[in-house]
Amino acid sequence: MKILILGGGAAGGTAAQFARKSDRKAEITIIDSEPYGQYSRCGLPYALRGMVDDEGLIEFSPEWFGKNRIEALYGWKAVSVDFNERKAIIERDGEKREMEYDRLIIATGARPWAPPIKGIDVEGIFYLRTLDDLKRAKEYAKGIEKALIVGAGLIGLESAESLKEMGKEVTVVEFLPAPLLAMFDQDMAGLVADILERNGIKALYGHEVLLIEGDPVSSVIARDRNTGEERRMEAEMVIIATGNVPYTEIFEGIEKGPKGHIKVNERAETSVPGVYAAGDCTEFTDAITGQRVPMGMGTMAVRLGMAAGVNAAGGELEVQPYLGTRTTDLFGVKMAAVGPTEHTVKSAGLEYVSAKYTGDTVPEYMKGEKFTVKVIASKPDGKVMGAQIVGKCAPWRISMFAEAISTGDTVHHLSMLETPYSPVIAPTLDPTSIACTMASMKLRRRR
Amino acid sequence: MKILILGGGAAGGTAAQFARKSDRKAEITIIDSEPYGQYSRCGLPYALRGMVDDEGLIEFSPEWFGKNRIEALYGWKAVSVDFNERKAIIERDGEKREMEYDRLIIATGARPWAPPIKGIDVEGIFYLRTLDDLKRAKEYAKGIEKALIVGAGLIGLESAESLKEMGKEVTVVEFLPAPLLAMFDQDMAGLVADILERNGIKALYGHEVLLIEGDPVSSVIARDRNTGEERRMEAEMVIIATGNVPYTEIFEGIEKGPKGHIKVNERAETSVPGVYAAGDCTEFTDAITGQRVPMGMGTMAVRLGMAAGVNAAGGELEVQPYLGTRTTDLFGVKMAAVGPTEHTVKSAGLEYVSAKYTGDTVPEYMKGEKFTVKVIASKPDGKVMGAQIVGKCAPWRISMFAEAISTGDTVHHLSMLETPYSPVIAPTLDPTSIACTMASMKLRRRR
Structure with missing residues (x-):
């Protein structure tokens, strides 16, 4: 079994690793235009100020892939693929090679989108x-x-x-x-x-x-x-930093979305048999709107990469519909969200209620910090559609909402969840529970 | 409607508040042997070292209850209840009063259990x-x-x-x-x-x-x-600090567990019509073992208190089966758990697998901290039974597991959840996901 992977970023590198885990004998080859192995793009802003060394961002080195019997051709780029013949043409410095495959994984990622600004090509x-x-x-x-x-x-x-x-x-x-x-x-x-x-x-x-x-x-x-x-x-x-465009122009005869992203299903399969795709070059189904949306987050690159690798190697792994879980920390304030925004839900023509609450991270008497949580729930069934939090411990409170969306739970039920409580950790009734109760009450009133 | 509440702690105080919210006209009376209003017992260890003032622990003062038209009789203690006549006898300094009620909420709590140690009654x-x-x-x-x-x-x-x-x-x-x-x-x-x-x-x-x-x-x-x-x-x-015994001796003709805890259902109803109970004096059903267990945590006192208050006032609120979500912070290390321990699951005769993993709080290159997570899953169906975490952000990773147990989710499904990821927040594949995958693989191997 020959598995060819185009792209060695988070999606392609992960696909290679999971293909290797699933089939110890497969011939696995990665084509990567860059020479560094698998590194974290999300870490680049942090390397800028030296929180991590440039080379420290490399999570799996070329040597690591070698040790795991994954051939990696660095500096090479795919120039065309013949899906019928199952062959790819790759190129480096004018030299071309033909690569045969049984299974292909497209993980070519994306490149920055340059807005039409006059003078954008100058130094600096x-x-x-x-x-x-x-x-x-x-x-x-x-x-x-x-x-x-x-x-x-x-x-x-x-x-x-x-x-x-x-x-x-x-x-x-x-x-x-x-x-x-x-x-x-x-x-x-x-x-x-x-x-x-x-x-x-x-x-x-x-x-x-x-x-x-x-x-x-x-x-x-x-x-x-x-x-x-x-x-x-x-x-x-x-x-x-105005977003990216998928690197998919070279692929013809494969289903793509309006912006060129390759369509994949929950097994990371594309419209072409034997061809999988993962990462920033793909679009996948949103859990709430059911619409296909471009995948631009490392979280999904890794999960689709896992599915592409396992399934290409003959295993069986499904990715859950896209939740859009995202988080960061800016100047010491954490923030996180999951699911579409209220704006997106409304644009998709879905019926919903939303509730917002600002409360304490710990019981009031312990004098913690305030944080704000917003929850969006489907009308009339009350299913959690999304949540947004700004403040301490946002990411992990969001993981609870992610699990709620993923399991189809409602704000009625989630509002009564036995959340962690201790004077030094959180209030007995967490602000997330209160926001869910508020949404639940709105839904009940409108019945 | 006369609602009488015996005990003004977290359970009784919360019951009073939610009864008031549900029925603006009800006559609500709290009998409390202490004079302080509703305060946080869980905060006592923190008040010991002055992280909060003693009186700062009072979350709802006697004045607050007064303003909300909840009569509170402080310094009084219930001495007997006639469930048939719906009357309680209360006492203060030898003076007795008879209190009639339509609905009774028992929230008498517990008192410390003194082990049989010689010399335990001395000064100090x-x-x-x-x-x-x-x-x-x-x-x-x-x-x-x-x-x-x-x-x-x-x-x-x-x-x-x-x-x-x-x-x-x-x-x-x-x-x-x-x-x-x-x-x-x-x-x-x-x-x-x-x-x-x-x-x-x-x-x-x-x-x-x-x-x-x-x-x-x-x-x-x-x-x-x-x-x-x-x-x-x-x-x-x-x-x-060797635990508590419920304060329930005075109640006769009501179903109690082996240690004297009053049995309640998901509506906080006892075996006696019109009588509800909440808090440390009760026992309730464990979500995993199905066994009745004593309620000793503030989290459940508040939730059962809510249900007792709402339902006593003619409303409708159900508590979810007991998960045992608990957390604390000791010397700056957070820790949390949900669900029965492996030991308890085994003792209950249930089939399970467990998996443990120590990983990084953030991607390795960001040099965060290690934390350890253990997950317990039902065999053969893979439903999450419990989780234990020691390390940074334990409580909120546990809230995700709590939601998983509460919704009947499996480790197979949870292992693929789109968890929050950012270099400064968490790895793309969180150690919790990896522990779930390990448990999932154990289950699949054993099929």
């Missing part, structure tokens, strides 16, 4: 997608004082945090009216905006970057999308 | 059950250097931690072979023993206290239950 403009991107950005950052980030998504804000911690003046420009709108509704995103402001990040929301001036870059001009007012900001370095 | 021996107990112990602790705790349960260890933080020499003597054995199996309890040792707590496990010497106490003699060897330890203060 960076993306944080690869280890090489990081090395260049890190070196360049040494000589500058004013940085500007385009895009207030997770990577953008984590990079902004790092640059701020490195002592830079940091401005973030976001097209949408608030930060992290893929993760939070605008009310919750407002809490994130407050955190950024308190920590000295200048942010312009609802602004479109029109022009990058100078080469190397010296300033950026952005326009307020409401008022039309234009504003020039000094910037010696710009990081573009 | 304390319990930490009431606010008055606390005040006396706190005052006495000022003048001593060597403290000894009998019992290594939650209250015992939290008190030991406090006394240590206050600069005392602290010895803990536990009858069983390890600490916290109601919460953890012996392997996990070993991790707790390590934490105590690292933090300078002297502990003797598998030791029985035979004799308390001196008045005021000057030393304690304990015997090794294995070797029979006796040992004298100097102690100027002893805290007895």
Whole structure:
């Protein structure tokens, strides 16, 4: 059995590992355009400020793959695949090779999307997608004082945090009216905006970057999308964090979504027999809306990679529908979400109620911190659709909501869950329980 | 509608509040032998070292109840109840009163169990059950250097931690072979023993206290239950934390368990029509074993109190079967568990598998901390029965397991849950997921 894996990131590397675990004899080959082995892209913003060494991000080295009898061809890139003949053509420095396979796993990932900004190709403009991107950005950052980030998504804000911690003046420009709108509704995103402001990040929301001036870059001009007012900001370095496009152009005759993501099912199978896909180049089914959505998170890259590897090797592993569990920590404040936002649920035409509650992390008498939780529940059945939390211990309270969505639990039932309690840990009635009770009461009133 | 509530602790106080919410017109009366209103007993070990003021533990004052039109008779104690006539006799300083009711809620709680130790009634021996107990112990602790705790349960260890933080020499003597054995199996309890040792707590496990010497106490003699060897330890203060007995002797003609706990169902109903019970004086059904177990945790006191209050007032609220979610923090290490231990599951004659895994709180490259998770799953169906965690963020990882048990989820399914991931939060494959996978594989192998 020959298993060929195109791409050696989190999805492809994980697929190789799980294929190896499932079939000790299979010939497994990874094609990777980069030379580093499997490393963490999500760690790049943290390596920027040196929380981890650049090379420290490498989780599985080329040697590791060698030891596990996984052949890895570094510096090579797939240029075409003949799905009928089960052959791929790969290329390095003009040299071409033909690779036969029995099973193919596509894990080619994505590349940064560059918005149509005039002057975007000058010196001082960076993306944080690869280890090489990081090395260049890190070196360049040494000589500058004013940085500007385009895009207030997770990577953008984590990079902004790092640059701020490195002592830079940091401005973030976001097209949408608030930060992290893929993760939070605008009310919750407002809490994130407050955190950024308190920590000295200048942010312009609802602004479109029109022009990058100078080469190397010296300033950026952005326009307020409401008022039309234009504003020039000094910037010696710009990081573009406006999302990615899947690297799937070379694949023809395979079902793709509207933005080019390869469609996969719960077994990581594509529309072509014997061909699997995983990671940022794929789209998969959302647990709540039932719609296909692009997979852009490491969590799903690993899980789809596991399924692709196991199933390609003849095993049996299914991935659960996409929940969109996501989390980060910005300036010491944790935040997390699971499921679609209220905005997305409404756009999908689904009936729902939502409830929001701000409460204490520990019993009031222990003087802990406040945190805010928002829960979204399906109407009329009360099934948990999503939750958003800003504040201490957000991620792990979100894991409870993730499990609730995954099992089809309702806010009625979840509101009575026996949550962990101790004066030094959490209140007897956790704010998450109270938010569920509030949603439950809204549903009962509307019956 | 007259609702009479015997006991104003977490269970009785909560019952009163929820009865008031459910029926704005009901006449609600609480009888409480203590004068403080509703306060947190679980907070007593923390008040001992001044993390919170004594009076700060009061969560709902007598004035608060007054404002909510809940009559509270402080200093009174129930002496008998006639369930047929629906009348209770209460007493204060020899004065007796007859109280009629339509609905009765028994929330009389429990009192400390004093082991049969010679000399246990001398000066310097304390319990930490009431606010008055606390005040006396706190005052006495000022003048001593060597403290000894009998019992290594939650209250015992939290008190030991406090006394240590206050600069005392602290010895803990536990009858069983390890600490916290109601919460953890012996392997996990070993991790707790390590934490105590690292933090300078002297502990003797598998030791029985035979004799308390001196008045005021000057030393304690304990015997090794294995070797029979006796040992004298100097102690100027002893805290007895060996559990409680329910305060239910006065209730006749109501179904009770073997240790006197009043049996309740999911609506907090007792065997007597119109009579509800909640809190430490009750026993309720365990979700996994199906056996009735005494309720001794604040979490359940509040939830049964809610159900008792709502249902007594004519509403409708059900409590979920008992999970035994419990957690604490000892010397900065968090720990939590849910469900019966492996030991309990085995004793109940249930078929199970267990798996244990020690992994990283964050991706390895971010250099976080290790934590250990143990999961117990039903055989052959794989349903989650219990989980135990020692280490950072234990409580909230346990809430996910609590939700899994509560919804009947399996380790097969839970192992693939999309858990929160970020370099600064958790690995892509959380150690909890890996432990579930290990249990899942054991089950599949044995099919």
